Every structure is written in structure tokens, then in C-alpha cells.
Amino acid sequence: MHWFGRRSGRDGSRPMLMRGSTGMAAGSAWPVTYEAQVREAYLGNPIAQRAVRVVAEGVASAPLAGTAAAVALVQARSSGQELVETAAAHLLLHGNSYIQIIADGAGGVGELFALRPERVSIEADASGWPVAYRYRVGANVTRIAAQDAGGRPALIHIRAFHPTDDHYGLGCMGAAAGAVAIHNAAARWNKALLDNAARPSGALVHDPGDGGVLSADQFARLRAEMDDAFAGAANAGRPMLLDGALKWQAMSMTPADMDFAGLKAQAAREIALAFGVPPMLLGLPGDNTFANYREANRALWRQAIVPMGNRILTGIQQGLTPWLGEVALAIDQDGVPALGEDRERLWARIGAADFLSVEEKRAMLGV
Numbered sequence: 001m002h003w004f005g006r007r008s009g010r011d012g013s014r015p016m017l018m019r020g021s022t023g024m025a026a027g028s029a030w031p032v033t034y035e036a037q038v039r040e041a042y043l044g045n046p047i048a049q050r051a052v053r054v055v056a057e058g059v060a061s062a063p064l065a066g067t068a069a070a071v072a073l074v075q076a077r078s079s080g081q082e083l084v085e086t087a088a089a090h091l092l093l094h095g096n097s098y099i100q101i102i103a104d105g106a107g108g109v110g111e112l113f114a115l116r117p118e119r120v121s122i123e124a125d126a127s128g129w130p131v132a133y134r135y136r137v138g139a140n141v142t143r144i145a146a147q148d149a150g151g152r153p154a155l156i157h158i159r160a161f162h163p164t165d166d167h168y169g170l171g172c173m174g175a176a177a178g179a180v181a182i183h184n185a186a187a188r189w190n191k192a193l194l195d196n197a198a199r200p201s202g203a204l205v206h207d208p209g210d211g212g213v214l215s216a217d218q219f220a221r222l223r224a225e226m227d228d229a230f231a232g233a234a235n236a237g238r239p240m241l242l243d244g245a246l247k248w249q250a251m252s253m254t255p256a257d258m259d260f261a262g263l264k265a266q267a268a269r270e271i272a273l274a275f276g277v278p279p280m281l282l283g284l285p286g287d288n289t290f291a292n293y294r295e296a297n298r299a300l301w302r303q304a305i306v307p308m309g310n311r312i313l314t315g316i317q318q319g320l321t322p323w324l325g326e327v328a329l330a331i332d333q334d335g336v337p338a339l340g341e342d343r344e345r346l347w348a349r350i351g352a353a354d355f356l357s358v359e360e361k362r363a364m365l366g367v
Contacts, residue, residue: 030181034094034118037173041180042093047268048173048180050282051275052092058305059312060085063335066313066328070320074313074329078111086114087312091160092275094118095169097312098133099156100144101319109323112316115155122157122167130157130167156319158312176274183267190264276304301338306331 031037041048060082064071074083087097094117104110115135123132123143133144133155148154159169173180265285272279278296309331317329333339350361 030177032174032177034171034173037177037180038093040184041173041176041271045180045184045271047183047271047282047284048176048275051272051277052089054277054281054300055092055275055304055308056085056088058301059088059309062305062309063332064313065330065332066317067324069324070317070327070329073109073112073320074316076111078113081114083112083114084309084312087158088308090114090117091158091169091171091308091312093171093173095160095162095171096120097158097315099158099316099319101152101154101156101323103148109320112156124167128166133157152322153319156315158315172274172276176271179267179270179274183264183271186264186267276300297338298342301336306333306336306339 031040042052043049064074076083083099087099090097096117098115098117098120100113100115101109102111102113119136121134121136122130123134125131130146132146135142135144144155146154160171162168162170268282268284269279272282272284278299280293280296281300313329313331317327320327320329334343347365350356350364353361356364
């Protein structure tokens, strides 16, 4: 049955959200559950979302080399899903990527489809080895055996390293949760300051001279009039007409109190660091010269995109080999523009080695 392919009719597959819980741990200042972290980071923070998209879209755009059938399966869209981009985003956010192998009914592979990782749970045997995967959508649970009747894998599990878990990988959002909370809080604080002309509005002082005080009714009426006529951004700059012993005492904040730009920039850098993206590629303050930008782009590909792409493609290659025979699947680094200078230097260095034969040089270059 094609439960998760384009013929599955996945109606009503929206996840069950947590009820009666905010996703905040007791005593914690930021969310700890996956759903809550996704809402705060990917859905609510521009730095985290852009960092994930830079890496995931970079992996999806990398040119592929390998067996034609395997490349075609990876590049095909299933229900509009970009397989490699989705798998990379799941790895970054959740730490696990589950790709279902859907048979074509003739003993081959019809398509590959990436499942939502937070819906998947692993069913292990007495020895701790995975024997099946349970995919939960609301109250419906579908059991996917780790292998079909022919001993071929039915699902490919690609996971990031987790030092304390044997079955599930560790995503980046937990490490970035604190920086995301700070960045979002600073944004809300700055918005509140803008709503109040970037300062506390001031104090209305009652000084009758005879030591008298306002009654409770007078105080409530005066406060209501202030809220209606002078509070909020819409009334910014509106002149006040004061009566009797009332006088207005303006108040302001020190530059140190208002310096949330530095706080936001530091939090943004920590978010970028958690997802492996050089900060300047996200438009953050720094040494944004052309040379530094070029080096940062090369570092992004070398340290984030290529390793993650090879991790995903290696997992898919191993999963497809029992179905298609021996297959090859990898990123064609010669076709990546950001790595062109590295390849150029390698070719020049090997080409100048007179002690190597032509065949040896071709082998070293992978030609």
C-alpha cells in the first residue's frame, strides 16, 4: 500500500499539536520540545530559518554523480517534495531523516519519500536492533517493517550523531534554543520601545503644594484618560493639556539600556554557529569584505553542505543497493562553483608533478 507516496492520499496528515502544554520545561526560559522549538526557531526567527534554508537548499542544488537510476530517484519530486532538501532540513532541525522506499509493484523502486521525523518512532527487538518504524498521524499508526519480505530495506534512517542515544540523532535546535530565545526577546523588546518612542513615556506628577493626594476615583479616571488619549504609538508626540497641580516629568533610557542591537547580533551569531553557517553569509555584522565573503562561502560548502550531502547520499546509496544492485551516489564537487578554486589548485599541483605518469595523475584527480 502506498501510504506515504503521491498515491497515498495523505488527507488530514497535519500533526497533533501539544494540548495543555507550552513545550516549556519547568524552570526553563526556552522551549525544549521539538514542536515548540520549531515554532520559536524556524517559524519565528529569521536567522534560524535562513541558516537552515542556506544549508538545505545548498545540499539540494549540488550536482550529483553516480548511477543514473539512483540519481533519477533522488532528483524526482514526490508529491511536490524536494527529497534532498527535505532530508537535509530534517537532519538539521530534528537530527533524524527517514526516507521511505516505495516499491513500484514490479520488484523495483517507484519513488522515495521523506517522512516527518517527529512522527516516527523506532521499534527495537530484544537486542536493541530496529525491526520496524511506527509512523503516527493523530490517532492513526502505520507500522513499516525495517525490511520487506525479500530482506530489502523499506525505510532509510539517516541520523546525526547523538552521544547518549542508540537510535535517534541529535538536531541543532536544542543547542540554538537559548540564542533563539534571546534574539526573539530582544526583537520584542525593541518593538515595545518603538511603540513608546524608544523611551518610557514619563510620569504624571500630582503636586498640589498642600500635601493632598488624589482619591481612588480621581486616580482611576486620570489613568483611563491617559491610556485613551496619550498612550501607544498612535498618540506619539501628541501635546498634553494638564490641569491644576499636575505636571509632566519626562523620562528616558540610558544608551546602555537601549543597546539591544549588540545583544541581538551576538545571539544571531550563536544561532548561525549552531547550524554551521558563517555569520556574514546571513548578513550579520562582521568583516564583510569580498575576500572574506568568498572564503566564508567556501567554508560553508566544505564544512556544512558537502559533508551533509554526502551523509544523506551515502545513506540512500546503501538503502538502494539491495534494490538496484551496486549503485554509486555522491556530490560532484567538480561541478560546485564555490569549490572551483580548490580544484584549480589541485589540478595545477598534480599537473606539475613530473614524477607521475598521466594515468596516475588521472587516477588522483578521479578522472
